[in-house]
Amino acid sequence: LDISEVFLTVSLILGIPLVLGILTRNFYPKLADRAKKILQPLSILIFAAFVVVAFMGNLDIFLEYISVIFLWVLAHNAVALSAGFFTGFFGKLPFPDIKTLSIETGIQNSGLGLVLIFTYFDGLGGMAIITALWGIWHLISGMALALSLKNIK
Template identity: 50%
Template structure:
C-alpha cells in the first residue's frame, strides 16, 4: 500500500454533508441542557472552568507538540495528533463524568465553553502548533487552511446548533427537557456512527494503517487523561473536579477533527486515521476509566483540601 502521507481517503460531498449535519445535531442536543444562567454561574465561580479550559486549549496542545517532537511520527500523523488536540472536548464526556461520580455540572459547562471557544481556538491552535513543527508546517502551507475558513466551518458546525438549542431551552423548557432525555443516548450513538461511517467508506485503509497509529493514539490519549487530572490536582481542585477535567481533556471531539480533515485536507491519510482511531479508542478508555472511578467513591474531603 502507498505511504500513509500519500494516501487520500475518499469521501463524497453528500457523505461529508451528512457528517456535518450529524455533528450539528449532537451539539443541538447538548445545548438543550444549557441556559444563560449556566454562564452566569460560571462568571460567579469561574476558577474550575477556567482551569478546565486551560487544560483543553493550552496544556493538551503543548503536551501533544512535545510528544510529536519526541516521537517524530510521519508528517500527516503528527498534524493529525495536533488537530485532535486542537479540537474541543467531546460531549460524551458529560455521560462519562456522571458515571465516574465527577462534577457533571462542570462537565456540561466546560462542553459549552469549549464549544464556544473552539470557534476561535481550534483554528488558532492548529495553525500555531502545526506551524512550529516543520514537517507538519509543510502540509499546512500546501493547502488553504486559513483561519477564516476554519472559523466559518467550526461556527456552522458548533456555534449555530449551540445557539438554536439554547433558544429552544429558553422558549420551550419542557419540550427541551423531553428532547434532551432521549438525545443524550442518541448523541453517543450518533458520535460513534460518525466515526464508523467515515471509516467504513475507507475500510481497507483503516485495516492497512491503523497499526501505524495504534500505539501513538493510546499514548496520546493516556497523556491527555493524565494531564487533565494532574493539572486539576496541582491547582487544588477537589477529587470530583479532577475526574471531570481528566475526562474533558482526554475525550476530544474527533468527529469535528474528521470533518476538518475531509473539508480542508482532502482526507489526508495520517490525519484521518489518527482522528478516526482516536474517536474509537477514547470511548473505550473513557468508559473504562469512568467505571473504574465509579467503583472508587469520591472522598468527602479531597486529600489536598484542608
C-alpha cells in the same frame, strides 16, 4: 486553506448547538430534559456513522497502519487524561472537578476532526483513520474512566 472558512465551519458545528442548548436549558428546562434523552444517544449514532464512513473509505490504510497508529492514539489519550487529572489534583480541586477536568482534557472532539478532514482535506486517508480511531478510543477510555470513578467522591 481559507482560515475564515474553517473558522466559520467550526463555529457552526460547535457554536450553534452550544448556544441553542444553553438557551433551551435556560428558558425551557423541561424541554431540555426531554430532548437530552433523544439527543444523547442520537449524537453517539451520528458520530458512529462518521467513524464508519471514515473506515469504509480507508480500510486498507487502517489495516496497514493500525499497529503504529493505535499506540500513538493510546499514548496521546493517556497523557491527556493524566494531565487533566493531575492538574486538578495538584491544584487541590474537589474530586468531582478533578474527574471532569480529566475527562474534558482527555476526550477531544473527533467528530469535528472528521468533518474538517472530509470538508477541507478530501477525506485524506491517514488523517481520517487517525481521527476515527481517536474517536473510538476516546469513547472507550472516557466511558471506562467515568465508570471507574463514578462512585468515588
